[in-house]
Amino acid sequence: MLEGFDRASYGKISKNAKCTRCKERAYVHLPSHHANFCEVCFLYFFKRLVRKALVFFRVNPATPILVAVSGGKDSLALWDVLNELGYKTEGIHIDLGIKGFSEASREASERFALSRNLTLRVYSLKEIFGFDLPEIKKLTKRAVCSTCGALKRQFLNRLALQNGFNTIATGHNLDDEASRLLGNILRHKHQYLEKTYPFLPAVEGIMPSRIKPLYRLEAEEIRIYCQIRKIEFFQEKCPFSKGATNHMFLEALTYLERKMPGTKRDFLFGYLKSKSLPLVDRASLKACVKCGAFSYDEICSVCKLKEAISKPSSKETQYEN
Ligand code: AMP
Ligand code: ZN
Numbered sequence: 001m002l003e004g005f006d007r008a009s010y011g012k013i014s015k016n017a018k019c020t021r022c023k024e025r026a027y028v029h030l031p032s033h034h035a036n037f038c039e040v041c042f043l044y045f046f047k048r049l050v051r052k053a054l055v056f057f058r059v060n061p062a063t064p065i066l067v068a069v070s071g072g073k074d075s076l077a078l079w080d081v082l083n084e085l086g087y088k089t090e091g092i093h094i095d096l097g098i099k100g101f102s103e104a105s106r107e108a109s110e111r112f113a114l115s116r117n118l119t120l121r122v123y124s125l126k127e128i129f130g131f132d133l134p135e136i137k138k139l140t141k142r143a144v145c146s147t148c149g150a151l152k153r154q155f156l157n158r159l160a161l162q163n164g165f166n167t168i169a170t171g172h173n174l175d176d177e178a179s180r181l182l183g184n185i186l187r188h189k190h191q192y193l194e195k196t197y198p199f200l201p202a203v204e205g206i207m208p209s210r211i212k213p214l215y216r217l218e219a220e221e222i223r224i225y226c227q228i229r230k231i232e233f234f235q236e237k238c239p240f241s242k243g244a245t246n247h248m249f250l251e252a253l254t255y256l257e258r259k260m261p262g263t264k265r266d267f268l269f270g271y272l273k274s275k276s277l278p279l280v281d282r283a284s285l286k287a288c289v290k291c292g293a294f295s296y297d298e299i300c301s302v303c304k305l306k307e308a309i310s311k312p313s314s315k316e317t318q319y320e321n
Helices: 039-056 073-084 102-118 125-129 133-139 144-162 173-188 219-228 243-257 262-274 302-309
Strands: 027-029 035-037 065-068 088-093 120-124 166-171 209-211
Touching: 027 120, 035 039, 039 065, 039 073, 039 219, 065 073, 065 262, 073 088, 073 102, 073 219, 088 102, 088 125, 088 144, 102 120, 120 125, 125 144, 133 144, 144 302, 173 219, 173 243, 173 262, 219 302, 243 262
Parallel strands: 065 088, 065 166, 088 120, 166 209
Antiparallel strands: 027 035
């Protein structure tokens, strides 16, 4: 039974509705799939879409996966379902040092790992970078969300390789990917559109492959999964992300989705179909002259940020959205 599930917000289901797959009583209605499911069949549906993504990424269950865990619903559902599918996983969490928010995120990640007897590696941004996020926010004029995103991406890549992993998975879902696509199209950000793909292959010894196994699942479907699997996630949005433009693009898509179920999926999948796998050109990567990490420039983005923090008057570069 999906106690507390706000069905009114996600397609009403009548008392007599039957599961599309097994004809037992249904508990959820998925408007964009024109389907009703009982709990058992919902889990089957959910796992099938994750497996489909992993087959597309050519990741088989023998491949160890490092799961980037924030403590939110997406990354905990991702970690849970990868284990259910028989993948060998460990989790990694970066504590950003945001008062209240980061403690709760870390606790939710640790509680989940403990409950499933899984290994979680925890790093603090302050230790690995020298500054936590509130300090970075204070010391630079850069947009804090994109700076945080770039730092997490860089450190997750580096820490994955250091810990012997060649594949890193994040909890990005269909809503995240579709709203980012909409934002980048509306603003003609062609350089970021190139990288809009749920899978980025590895560059041997330099960069692990990055996968988003939940890219076929909507946020609401992930919430239902957490409810059925009794996953206690941390709900709050990051206090630094208030007013982030991505939320507005998602609101616009949610409006369209309500009027025309399936819009988000058609928008994202139609776009991905027209694209080929983005490849990182190994020849264009150099070792950063400061820290030795791979970079497209002489100095990597982490070292550039550190420089900007130490010399706040220096010219600042913007990060990818
Ligand atoms: P966000 O950028 O908050 O939308 O998160 C997107 C994905 O990045 C999450 O689903 C996680 O997989 C990963 N992630 C976000 N924050 C952290 C964190 N503090 N530590 C590790 N992974 C994270
Ligand atoms: Zn069923």
